[in-house]
Amino acid sequence: MSNSPPIEQADRLLDAFITPMTETRVPIPTLERLAIYLRVLLDALEAGIQTLSSQEMEQHSGISAAQFRKDLSYFGEFGKPGVGYSVPALIQCIEKILRLDKEQPILLVGAGNIGSALVGYPNFQAHRLRIAAVFDNNFVKIGRPFGDLIIEDIARVKEVNASIGARLGIIAVPASAAQEVADLLVEAGVRGILNFAPTILRVPPHVHVRNVSIVQELAVLSYHVAEETV
Amino acid sequence: MSNSPPIEQADRLLDAFITPMTETRVPIPTLERLAIYLRVLLDALEAGIQTLSSQEMEQHSGISAAQFRKDLSYFGEFGKPGVGYSVPALIQCIEKILRLDKEQPILLVGAGNIGSALVGYPNFQAHRLRIAAVFDNNFVKIGRPFGDLIIEDIARVKEVNASIGARLGIIAVPASAAQEVADLLVEAGVRGILNFAPTILRVPPHVHVRNVSIVQELAVLSYHVAEETV
DNA sequence: GCGGGACTGTGAACGGTTTCACAGTGTGTG
DNA sequence: CACACACTGTGAAACCGTTCACAGTCCCGC
Ligand SMILES: NC(=O)c1ccc[n+]([C@@H]2O[C@H](COP(=O)([O-])OP(=O)(O)OC[C@H]3O[C@@H](n4cnc5c(N)ncnc54)[C@H](O)[C@@H]3O)[C@@H](O)[C@H]2O)c1
Ligand SMILES: NC(=O)c1ccc[n+]([C@@H]2O[C@H](COP(=O)([O-])OP(=O)(O)OC[C@H]3O[C@@H](n4cnc5c(N)ncnc54)[C@H](O)[C@@H]3O)[C@@H](O)[C@H]2O)c1
Numbered sequence: 272m273s274n275s276p277p278i279e280q281a282d283r284l285l286d287a288f289i290t291p292m293t294e295t296r297v298p299i300p301t302l303e304r305l306a307i308y309l310r311v312l313l314d315a316l317e318a319g320i321q322t323l324s325s326q327e328m329e330q331h332s333g334i335s336a337a338q339f340r341k342d343l344s345y346f347g348e349f350g351k352p353g354v355g356y357s358v359p360a361l362i363q364c365i366e367k368i369l370r371l372d373k374e375q376p377i378l379l380v381g382a383g384n385i386g387s388a389l390v391g392y393p394n395f396q397a398h399r400l401r402i403a404a405v406f407d408n409n410f411v412k413i414g415r416p417f418g419d420l421i422i423e424d425i426a427r428v429k430e431v432n433a434s435i436g437a438r439l440g441i442i443a444v445p446a447s448a449a450q451e452v453a454d455l456l457v458e459a460g461v462r463g464i465l466n467f468a469p470t471i472l473r474v475p476p477h478v479h480v481r482n483v484s485i486v487q488e489l490a491v492l493s494y495h496v497a498e499e500t501v
Numbered sequence: 502m503s504n505s506p507p508i509e510q511a512d513r514l515l516d517a518f519i520t521p522m523t524e525t526r527v528p529i530p531t532l533e534r535l536a537i538y539l540r541v542l543l544d545a546l547e548a549g550i551q552t553l554s555s556q557e558m559e560q561h562s563g564i565s566a567a568q569f570r571k572d573l574s575y576f577g578e579f580g581k582p583g584v585g586y587s588v589p590a591l592i593q594c595i596e597k598i599l600r601l602d603k604e605q606p607i608l609l610v611g612a613g614n615i616g617s618a619l620v621g622y623p624n625f626q627a628h629r630l631r632i633a634a635v636f637d638n639n640f641v642k643i644g645r646p647f648g649d650l651i652i653e654d655i656a657r658v659k660e661v662n663a664s665i666g667a668r669l670g671i672i673a674v675p676a677s678a679a680q681e682v683a684d685l686l687v688e689a690g691v692r693g694i695l696n697f698a699p700t701i702l703r704v705p706p707h708v709h710v711r712n713v714s715i716v717q718e719l720a721v722l723s724y725h726v727a728e729e730t731v
Numbered sequence: 732g733c734g735g736g737a738c739t740g741t742g743a744a745c746g747g748t749t750t751c752a753c754a755g756t757g758t759g760t761g
Numbered sequence: 762c763a764c765a766c767a768c769t770g771t772g773a774a775a776c777c778g779t780t781c782a783c784a785g786t787c788c789c790g791c
Contacts, residue, residue: 296776302724324738337780344740352786354752359656360670369720370727373656377719384621388614394699400719412575415749428674434731437523438726463722465715469540469624479725481718485619485695487536488711489607489669490599490632492693495709496668497600554768565749566768574770582756582769640743732790739786752782758767 302369306334308339309365309475315358315396324355334482366399376403376435378461380423380452381443382412390418403435408448425452429459439463446470453480496497523568531572532599537562538569539595543627545588554585586614596629606633606665608691610682612642615697620648633665638678655682659689669693674702678720683710 272382305393315323343349349364350356360382364370390402397496405417406425413424423431440461443453448451449468456464463479466472472480541561543555555566562569573579579594580586596602609616609632620632635647636655643654653661670691672679679698686694693709696702702710 299721300778302721303717306714306720307701310716311570326738331701335780337782338778340738340740341779348740350739351788353737353788356739368724370723371720375719375723381722382508384618388618391614392715395719398716398720400716400723439722463726465718465722471537471561479502479722481722483713483715483718484536485622485713486540486624486628486630487533488695488713489625490536490539490601491529491532492629492669492695492709492711493600493630495607496599496693532749533762563751567752568748570768570770571749578770580756580769583767585768591756734791735790737787737788739784741782741784743781745780746778747773748777751773752771754769754771755770756767758765760765761763 273406285343289430294357295471296346301341301345304332304334304338304342305369307334308342309362309369309371309398312358312362314364314489322355323358323361371398371400372402375439378402378404378406378428378435378437378440378456378459379426379443380406380440380456381467382409382415382417383443385443386417386441386458389443390420396457402433402441403437404429408444418471425455428455432459432461432469437461439465442466442468444468452482523616524628525576529597529647531575534562534564534568535599538590539599539601540574542588542592547626547660551588552585552690553588558587576678601628601630604629604631605685606631606638606667607667608634608658608662608670608686609673610636610655610658610670612637612639612645613673615673616647616671619673620650630669630673633667636661636673638674647680655685657683657707662689662691666726669689669695672696672698672702673698674698705717706714 300327309329312323317329321432325339328339329336340350346364346368360460363372371387376409377400379389382390382405386405390405395401402418402420404423405420406423406428407413410423412422415422438461440456440459440463442456442464446468449466449470450472453464453466453472454475457474457478462477464472464474464481466480466482469484469486474480525651538558541558542553545561555569558564558569559566570580576594576598579591593602607630609619612635616635620635624731625631632648634648634653635650635660636653637643638655642652645652668691670686670689670693672682672686672694674682679696679700680702681698683702683704687704687708692707694702694704694711696710696712699714699716704710
């Protein structure tokens with residue numbers, strides 16, 4: 272009675288476009304932790320600490336010393352036995368691994384609440400992440416200043432990115448528009464998308480998507496806080 | 502047999518306060534996926550779909566049918582062989598599992614950019630998540646309206662939460678203030694914290710923390726977009 | 732220059748999650 | 762009413778990431 276065969280067909284075509292298993296040699300959790308290590312190291316550098324052992328990293332990051340060493344071992348040998356790791360040197364290494372050693376331009380789509388928070392976020396700078404352009408489809412907003420930038424028409428994203436050459440994009444538009452924006456970003460040459468909209472994006476296999484889902488995070492917490500009542 | 506030798510140095514006071522291994526019966530990835538299933542189901546409901554098979558869920562969520570069934574099997578039997586799952590019934594079940602069936606009040610700390618985006622976010626409502634109070638420490642902001650709420654003094658958080666009884670809190674303050682705010686939230690009875698600040702929070706074992714780290718997400722993407730150049 | 736102590740790097744064991752495959756079950760049909 | 766079908770639920774296997782434990786290296790003091 273309430274079957275939906277036409278949807279099924281449409282979905283099948285798109286199936287090859289579903290976010291793929293990225294055949295990775297390096298575990299994704301390792302990459303996530305590298306960013307944490309980097310933060311600790313930058314703090315340590317600021318505090319004037321020159322050398323850090325894996326034990327000390329455990330104290331500061333909450334990640335086990337063995338895990339830290341194993342994570343780094345995917346990329347090479349950075350420490351000195353008996354001493355530890357040179358803070359400045361390791362910062363450089365991790366930045367290089369994560370490609371944060373050179374400025375990484377980013378396209379932001381959606382000049383709303385989230386976009387607004389992001390465009391003025393001072394912490395990006397320390398990681399050489401830079402929002403290089405902002406796009407929207409609202410003609411009232413297009414042309415207006417937004418942070419240091421001028422809001423551009425999303426229709427021009429490919430054109431604009433031809434000169435910027437950004438490989439990263441952020442989607443901060445309503446869920447209903449997210450897929451269409453994703454398609455435009457991919458078309459414009461973006462290969463990595465940070466998606467704030469509550470939707471599963473379908474992208475070609477060479478494009479990576481990471482979702483920021485606040486509702487999901489709260490839902491997991493909601494489960495936990497109740498669980499422990501019992 | 503393999504009794505671990507005493508870890509003298511690591512047995513610091515702080516250590517007992519590091520975010521612990523949550524001894525969970527249900528895998529955390531399962532909980533995260535439940536929120537995704539819920540979103541798909543709510544969409545399906547809105548589209549008038551009454552029944553969904555695990556195959557169809559795979560189409561819409563990108564999560565394998567087997568994974569979907571296994572995830573649900575941690576909590577009971579919700580489907581009918583030969584038919585699939587009743588959309589409205591399964592929504593109710595997942596809401597109950599995640600404790601999203603009753604209104605869940607949340608304390609928000611930090612009336613800045615992020616706080617501003619969150620306080621007006623309409624999508625919380627569908628999940629019965631409600632920001633019940635907003636706190637800040639800036640005397641210029643305290644007393645001002647913020648969304649539908651009035652910004653309260655963070656010093657009064659325990660007092661205010663005595664009447665609200667929130668178990669969830671969101672930290673949207675600068676990293677330098679995050680730990681101190683976390684301590685106050687815990688003191689006020691919060692057991693689950695969503696942390697936007699780039700810091701590792703130290704909390705007692707019964708408190709759960711989840712971090713939203715945009716820089717970390719971008720760093721992982723940064724690695725991936727470069728990797729595929731080679 | 733030698734020995735003791737500190738710490739790294741990593742193969743191997745472990746534990747947890749995902750995938751597989753199929754037995755079991757409700758549904759619809761002839 | 763019986764059979765074919767579609768789909769679920771789940772033990773078992775495969776896979777993957779984490780933890781363990783130790784051999785190897787380097788520094789420092791003497
Ligand atoms: N606000 C929050 O706290 C919050 C929390 C979690 C998730 N999100 C999600 O993040 C996304 C953005 O949220 P927000 O609060 O910033 O929304 P918003 O409504 O404030 O801003 C959305 C912006 O996107 C623009 N837009 C719409 N369609 C577009 C299109 N096709 N192309 C380009 N621009 C387009 C709009 O003009 C608007 O400026 C939403 O998907 C939302 O669900 C928001
Ligand atoms: N803006 C972004 O895009 C972004 C992105 C990722 C992470 N973050 C992180 O989220 C957090 C908040 O960011 P934001 O942009 O909203 O910052 P913000 O500066 O706009 O707002 C912070 C608010 O916290 C208040 N505050 C400071 N100390 C406090 C205390 N001890 N108790 C209570 N309130 C206090 C301030 O008065 C201010 O209103 C920061 O840790 C930031 O690093 C922000």
